[in-house]
Amino acid sequence: MLPRAAGLGLLLLGLGALPLVLSNPTYTSIAIFTLIYMTAATSWNTFAGYSGYIPLGHVVFFGSGAYTLAVAAQDWHLVGGYGMFLLIPLAGLVAGLLALPFGLVALRTRRHTFVVITIAIMFIFQLLAFNLGVTNGSSGIQIPTPLWPAATFNDPFYYITLGILILAVATSWFVRRSRFGLQLLAIRDDEDRARGLGVRTGRVKLTAFVISAIPVGMVGAMYAYFIGQIFPQFAFDPLFDVSVALMVFFGGLGTVAGPLLGAVVLEPLQQYLTLQFSIGDLYLIIYGVVFLAVILLMPRGVVPSTRDWLRARRTGRPDAPEVEGDTDRAAEVAAHTGSPT
Amino acid sequence: MAALYGAVIDGILTGGVYALMAAGLTLIFGVMDIINIAQGVLVVLAAYLSYFLSIRFGLDLFVGLLVTIPVLFLLGVAVEWLFIRRLRSQEKTAMSILVTYAVAIIIEGVLSVTFGVNYVQLHGWYVTRSFQLLGFYLPYIYVFGFLLAAALLAVLFVILYRTRFGRSVRASLQNRTAAQLIGVNVARVSTLTFGLGVAVTAAGGMIFGATNAFNPNSGYDLISRLLAIVILGGLGSIGGALAAAVAMLVVEDVVAVIWSPVWSDVVFFVALVAVLLIRPVGLFGRAAARAQ
Amino acid sequence: MSALLEIDGVSKAYGGVQALSACSLDVAEGTITGLIGPNGSGKTTLFNVVTGYEHVNVGAVRYRGRAITNHAPDQVFKLGIGRTFQLTRIFARLTLMENMLVATQHHEGWARSMVRRGSSAGERRRALELLEFVGLAGHAGEAAGTLSYGQRKLLELAYVLIADPEVLLLDEPAGGINPSLIHYITERIRELNRQGRTFLVVEHNMEFVMGLCERVTVMHQGCVIVSGTPHEVRADPRVLDAYLGGADDEEEGAGAA
Ligand SMILES: Nc1ncnc2c1ncn2[C@@H]1O[C@H](COP(=O)(O)OP(=O)(O)OP(=O)(O)O)[C@@H](O)[C@H]1O
Numbered sequence A: 001m002l003p004r005a006a007g008l009g010l011l012l013l014g015l016g017a018l019p020l021v022l023s024n025p026t027y028t029s030i031a032i033f034t035l036i037y038m039t040a041a042t043s044w045n046t047f048a049g050y051s052g053y054i055p056l057g058h059v060v061f062f063g064s065g066a067y068t069l070a071v072a073a074q075d076w077h078l079v080g081g082y083g084m085f086l087l088i089p090l091a092g093l094v095a096g097l098l099a100l101p102f103g104l105v106a107l108r109t110r111r112h113t114f115v116v117i118t119i120a121i122m123f124i125f126q127l128l129a130f131n132l133g134v135t136n137g138s139s140g141i142q143i144p145t146p147l148w149p150a151a152t153f154n155d156p157f158y159y160i161t162l163g164i165l166i167l168a169v170a171t172s173w174f175v176r177r178s179r180f181g182l183q184l185l186a187i188r189d190d191e192d193r194a195r196g197l198g199v200r201t202g203r204v205k206l207t208a209f210v211i212s213a214i215p216v217g218m219v220g221a222m223y224a225y226f227i228g229q230i231f232p233q234f235a236f237d238p239l240f241d242v243s244v245a246l247m248v249f250f251g252g253l254g255t256v257a258g259p260l261l262g263a264v265v266l267e268p269l270q271q272y273l274t275l276q277f278s279i280g281d282l283y284l285i286i287y288g289v290v291f292l293a294v295i296l297l298m299p300r301g302v303v304p305s306t307r308d309w310l311r312a313r314r315t316g317r318p319d320a321p322e323v324e325g326d327t328d329r330a331a332e333v334a335a336h337t338g339s340p341t
Numbered sequence B: 001m002a003a004l005y006g007a008v009i010d011g012i013l014t015g016g017v018y019a020l021m022a023a024g025l026t027l028i029f030g031v032m033d034i035i036n037i038a039q040g041v042l043v044v045l046a047a048y049l050s051y052f053l054s055i056r057f058g059l060d061l062f063v064g065l066l067v068t069i070p071v072l073f074l075l076g077v078a079v080e081w082l083f084i085r086r087l088r089s090q091e092k093t094a095m096s097i098l099v100t101y102a103v104a105i106i107i108e109g110v111l112s113v114t115f116g117v118n119y120v121q122l123h124g125w126y127v128t129r130s131f132q133l134l135g136f137y138l139p140y141i142y143v144f145g146f147l148l149a150a151a152l153l154a155v156l157f158v159i160l161y162r163t164r165f166g167r168s169v170r171a172s173l174q175n176r177t178a179a180q181l182i183g184v185n186v187a188r189v190s191t192l193t194f195g196l197g198v199a200v201t202a203a204g205g206m207i208f209g210a211t212n213a214f215n216p217n218s219g220y221d222l223i224s225r226l227l228a229i230v231i232l233g234g235l236g237s238i239g240g241a242l243a244a245a246v247a248m249l250v251v252e253d254v255v256a257v258i259w260s261p262v263w264s265d266v267v268f269f270v271a272l273v274a275v276l277l278i279r280p281v282g283l284f285g286r287a288a289a290r291a292q
Numbered sequence C: 001m002s003a004l005l006e007i008d009g010v011s012k013a014y015g016g017v018q019a020l021s022a023c024s025l026d027v028a029e030g031t032i033t034g035l036i037g038p039n040g041s042g043k044t045t046l047f048n049v050v051t052g053y054e055h056v057n058v059g060a061v062r063y064r065g066r067a068i069t070n071h072a073p074d075q076v077f078k079l080g081i082g083r084t085f086q087l088t089r090i091f092a093r094l095t096l097m098e099n100m101l102v103a104t105q106h107h108e109g110w111a112r113s114m115v116r117r118g119s120s121a122g123e124r125r126r127a128l129e130l131l132e133f134v135g136l137a138g139h140a141g142e143a144a145g146t147l148s149y150g151q152r153k154l155l156e157l158a159y160v161l162i163a164d165p166e167v168l169l170l171d172e173p174a175g176g177i178n179p180s181l182i183h184y185i186t187e188r189i190r191e192l193n194r195q196g197r198t199f200l201v202v203e204h205n206m207e208f209v210m211g212l213c214e215r216v217t218v219m220h221q222g223c224v225i226v227s228g229t230p231h232e233v234r235a236d237p238r239v240l241d242a243y244l245g246g247a248d249d250e251e252e253g254a255g256a257a
C-alpha cells in the first residue's frame, strides 16, 4: 500500500510541477491535450473496462460539453477569463443529463448491437451539430479568449484540467473498490446470471454510463475553451472514441493505471505525428499501424502484462496460470483479497 | 407526386446496391461473430480501383469488375488471415471492431496518399445518359447497378444454398461449435467467408462510385449506413439485411423529397434507434441464447 | 404440509416446440423433491419460468401463496428462490471470493452500494464459511475460470447460498462430475435440507435422485405425468414408457441444446 501511495504522490507532484519545467507553450499545449485524453480514457474505462460494454459514442459527451461552453459564452456574452471555467461543471451536468436517455436506449442492447447503436447515436448528434441553429452549423462558434500573458497563458488550463483528471481517476478508483464496481464486473462476466443474483443490472449499467460521461463533457468544454473555437467536425469527431479506446486497450482495459499510461504514451505521439506529417494522411497510416500492433501484440495491454511478468518473477514461476477469463484480473484480485484491507 | 414516385424508385434501386454490401457485412457477422468496420472504406477502395482501371487502362467499369472482385476477395482473405484469426476469443467483440477499424484507418490513409482528398466520380456512358420513367429522368447506371446487385445476390444465394462450401457456411451460421463437431473446418470457412463478404464491395464500390462523388473519407458515411442496415435487419440475417436496405433507402429518399435532404440522414438513424427500442435484436434477428 | 412453491398450468412454446404444456407441480416446504424426465421434457424450461428467465402467457407461479409469474430474475431471487444452471454459470474472471459476494447485495439500496466498499468483514467471513462448506476455501483468491467443471457446480451452489434462499432449484447438480464429488454434493444438500431449506432437483442420475429425494416428479413432453415417492415412481409403468417412448424426443432435445 505504501509504495503505491508514495508513487501516486510523486506522480501528482511531477504533474503539478510540469508547467514550471516546460516553459515552451508548444509543450504545455501538448501536455494539456494529454491531460484531456487521460481524463477521457479514464472515464471511458470506468464504464467500458468494468462493464465490458464497448461504447463508441462518448464523443457525444465531449462535443456536448464543448458546445455547452461555447453556446453559453456566446448567449451570455461572457468575456474570456477565469469566470469561463465556471461553465465546466455545467458542461459536465449537460453531458450527464444527455447520458441518461442515450444510455437508456443503447443499454437495452448488447455486444455488437450496443457498439453499433452508440455509433449511430454519435452520427445523429454530429448531424444535429451541423444542422441545428444553436450550434451555428459548420461555421462553428468562436469562444472569447482570455487576455493572459503569453508566457503563462496555458497554466490555468493545465491546472484545471489536472483537477478534472484527479476527479476522474478518483471516481474510477472508488468504483473499482466499491460494491457497485463488483456488480459491474459481474455484469461483464455474465449479465443474466448477475441479474438472477439480485443485481439490478439496468440501473447499475446506466449509472456507470452516466458517471463515465460527466468528466468527458467537462474536458470537452475545456478543449473548446483552450482551442478558442468549435466546429461540428472536431467536436463530434468519429475518431475520438477509437483513439480513446486504443489508449485504454494499450494500457489495459479495466485497470485504473492503464488508461492513464495509454494516454500519456499515445496522445503526445499523435500530436507529434500530426505536427511532423502535417498533410495528415501519412499520419493516418502510421496511427493505424500502431493501433494494429498494439492490439495484436499486446491484447491485454501494458499494465496487466507487466504485472503478470513481475508476479511471475517474484514467485519464481515461469508464467502465470492461464485462465479462461483473463489472468490479470485474477492476479490483481488475488493480491487484493489476500491482503487484509 | 412524380417526385415521390421518383424517390421511391430511386430508393429501391440504390437500396438493392446497399443490400449487396450489407449482405457481405451480415454474412461475416453471422459466421464469425465479428463486425467488419472496414466494409465502408473497402467500398471506397473498390471505387478507387475501378477509377484507376478506367483512367489508366480505359477499362469499362463493368469489365473492371473482373479484376476488382478477385482483388478484394484476396484482400479480405489476407485481412482475416493476418489479423482477425489472431484474436483470442475473449473480448473478441471489442477487439475485432477495433482491428477492423484500424484496417479502415490504414486503407483511408493509403487512399489519401495515393489519390488525394479531392472528390472524384466514375465515368461511363451509362453514368451520363438517362432515360425517362414515370416522368422523371434516371441515369442508366441506377438500373444497371440494381440488376448487377440483384445478379450478384443471386450468385451469393446459389453459393450459400447449392454448394458444399455454402452448406458449411450455413452450418457455421447456425452454430459454430456444432458445425465444428460435424467436421466443418470453421477456420477455413471463416477465411473464405470474410473474403466473400469483402468481395461484394467490389461491385458495390463501382456502383457507388458511379452514382456518387467520393473521396477517401466517404467510408464513414457508408459504414454508418451499412451498420444501421444490418442491425435493423437483425445481425446475421441476410434476408433481413436486404429488406432493411431497401426500406431504409426508400425512407431516406422519400424524406429527402417531402421534407429536406438535410434531415433524411437523421431519419435514417432515428429509425434505427426507434426500431431497436421496440425490438432490441432488430427486425429479423435471432433472440439471445437460451438460459440453460 | 402446505405447498411453498406452486406451479399451476404453465405453458410455454418455442415456435412449434411445446416445451411446457399445462404443467403443474407443487413443492412442499422442507422437502427435497426430485424432477426427472427424458431430455427435452421441459425441466430446464420450467426452472427458467419460475426464476424469471422466461416469460409465459398461460399459467401461474406462486410462492407462499403469492403470484410471482413473470417476475424479473432479480425480484424472484430477492423473495428467496435461488437456482443453479445446468451448464454452470459462474463469473469466470472474478475470484471465488468475489463470485461469492455478488449475491450479497440483494438486500441493499442501489445508491448505498456505490459508496460502500466491495464487502464487509462479516460478509467475507460468511463467504469463506460457505466456500469451506463446499470445500473450495483453499481457492478463494483464484479466478473462478480456473476451476474444474465439478468445482464450478459447487461454487455456483455456494454463491447462491450466501443470500440465504429458502428454496433452491438445482439443475443437474451431479451432471458430468466424478462419482466421489457426487457423494459429496448429496451430503451437502442433505445438510442444507436439515437446516430447513427446500430443494427442487433436476437430475438424470437415478441413483442420486432415488437416494436423495423424498418425492419425485416425472415430466414428459412438457407435462407432469407421475408424482410420488421414489418407490412409487420406480414402479410406475408410465415412467418407463416416457423414457423409452421419448427416445426420439431425446434426440431433438440434444440437438437443440
Ligand atoms: N430458447 C429456446 N428456444 C427454442 N427451443 C427451446 C428453448 N428452450 C428450450 N427449448 C426446447 O424446449 C424443449 C424443452 O427443453 P428443456 O431444456 O426444458 O428440457 P430439459 O428437460 O431440461 O432437457 P435436458 O434433460 O436435456 O436438460 C426442448 O425441446 C428444447 O429444444
Ligand SMILES: [Mg+2]
Pocket: C043, C044, C045, C086, C171
Ligand atoms: Mg435441462
